[in-house]
Amino acid sequence: MTDSERDAVYTQLCKTMTGLGEANAPLFLARFALLAIERIDDAAAARALIEAARTSPPTAT
Template identity: 50%
Template sequence: MNDLDLDRVYTQLCKTLSAAGEAQAMNILARYALLSMLEIGDPERIGTLIERAARGDAPAAGAAA
């Protein structure tokens, strides 16, 4: 995924969350997280990504997480 792709899908996520409203945003994010975990399918990698998110790490430009 390049920077343009990342920007496009991040913008889509932000618009979707805004359109759903604050009351539904957390539910959408939770469902998205579960779907992403199923797609990734690697518990170790998922655990690492959760830790990185908790630390506030920024994704590397043009690199997979």
């Protein structure tokens, strides 16, 4: 995936959550996470990504 493609996908993710509204965003993210875990199809890789997300939170700008 190119940087441009990654940016476009992330933009789509953000716009989708905005469209769903704040109340529905957590459920959407949970569903997205489950679908991503299924697609990754590697428990160790999925666990490593979960840990990376936990220990490397985004910084506020």
